[in-house]
Amino acid sequence: MGRANAAYYARLDPFADFVTAPEISQIFGEVLGAWCVVVLRSLPIPPGSPVRLVEAGPGRGTLMADMLRVFARLAPECLSGLSVHLIETSPRLREAQKVALAKCAVTVCWHDALSDVPSGPTILVANEFLDALPIRQFVRTGAGWQERFVQAGQWSLRECSDVPPEVTTRGAGIGDVVEISPVSAGFVRDVADRLCKTSGVALFIDYGTAASCVGESLQALRQGRPVSALVEAGTADVTAHVDFAAMARAAEAAGAVCCGPVGQGELLRALGAVQRAEALCRSAPEQAGMIRSGLDRLIGPDRMGRLFKALTVASPDVTVVPGFSEKIAGEQQ
Structure with missing residues (x-):
């Protein structure tokens, strides 16, 4: 999955196959930009200290452009100490991001x-970043656990001597599949470790589950339509649901504090997405239908609002995380 997606993002335009929240509505990036402003102002650091605003998997650069526009409007004094850092390996997408951010200050x-x-x-x-990272799948058979691979375009089971404990403790029955993503958990752990050494907050938004569970979620999209996950590597976007409970455990093991996960709809509502939409409708009444339709896609419980979830990872010295309850992820299980 990792190599397949690396080839896919390098060769093709992924937005021909799927549309992410920032491309659906500017409201998404604007409310997250305001979230970043509040978080930055509440960090326990001296005023004017350098701050890294980092995005992992920045797509076309739309989300970062929208967030920086809000910074310029709400907190221009913060821009002097702010630097933007984009984690992106695709030369094709880097060029798109350079165009989107050409005028940022x-x-x-x-x-x-x-x-x-x-x-x-x-x-x-990190919006829709973790779902594209590699996974491992294990199948419980009558003879024990085996790991599932793709070989010559077909599924293949192999004996496995290193089955992680988190696989065996989920209560899987014979024939069940358990999916894990050590790479995703490793990335979140590295983020947590980084935050705990300095100060800061990370926000992960993706589609997935609040609790670790049994079952497979690997899927592929090509030209906007579902296709077999066994398609030729590099010709489709291959993703899997994010296990937010596992991500929180990884972050907490590094010493960070987690809030969430909460539904994307719940978070965006708490951050004022509905009010922002109405303000946009008043200023551009001819576009009101499109604005409300975009908002519904983002927050509707039958759309992205429930399936997509948000988790924050913060250094222990952070006290303000807008849009989340006081309980950390481990307390909500």
């Missing part, structure tokens, strides 16, 4: 990995 740097981002207080946003 801050320094923008591109990196292949989180480890390349300079240390310092950090606000990180």
Whole structure:
């Protein structure tokens, strides 16, 4: 899955196959931009300290452009100490991001990995990033656990001697599949470790489950339509649901504090998405239908509002995380 998606993003335009929240409505990026402003102002650091605004998997750059526009409007004084860091390996997408951010008033740097981002207080946003990272699948058989691979375009089971404990403790029955993503958990753990060494907050938004469970979710899209996950590598976008409980455990193991997960709809409502939509409708009444339709796609319980979830990871010294309850993720299970 990892190599297939690397080839896919390098060769093709992924937005021909799916549309992410920032492309649906500017409201998404605007309310997250306001969220970043509040978080930045509440960080326990001296005023004017350098802050890294990081995005993992920034797509076309739409989300970051929308967030920076809000910074310029609401907190221009914060821009002097702000630098933008985009974690992106696709040359094709980097070019699109450069166009989208050409007029922004801050320094923008591109990196292949989180480890390349300079240390310092950090606000990180990752929207639909974790779902594209590699997974492992295990099948419980009558003879024990076996790992599932793709070989010559077909599923193949192999004996496995390193079955992680989190696989065996989920109560799977014979024939059940258990899916894990060590790469996703590793990325979240690295983010948490980074935040705990300085100060900061990370916000992860993706589609997935609030609790670790049994079952497979691997899927592929090509030209906007579902196709077999066994398609030729690099010709489709292959994703899997994010296990937010596992992500929270990884972050907490590194010493961070987690809030959530909450539904995307719940978060956006709490951050004022509905009010922002109405303000846009008043200023552009001829576009009111399109604005409300876009908002419904983002927050509707039968659309993205419930399936997509949000989790924050914060250093222990952070006290303000807008849009989330006081309980950390582990307390909500």
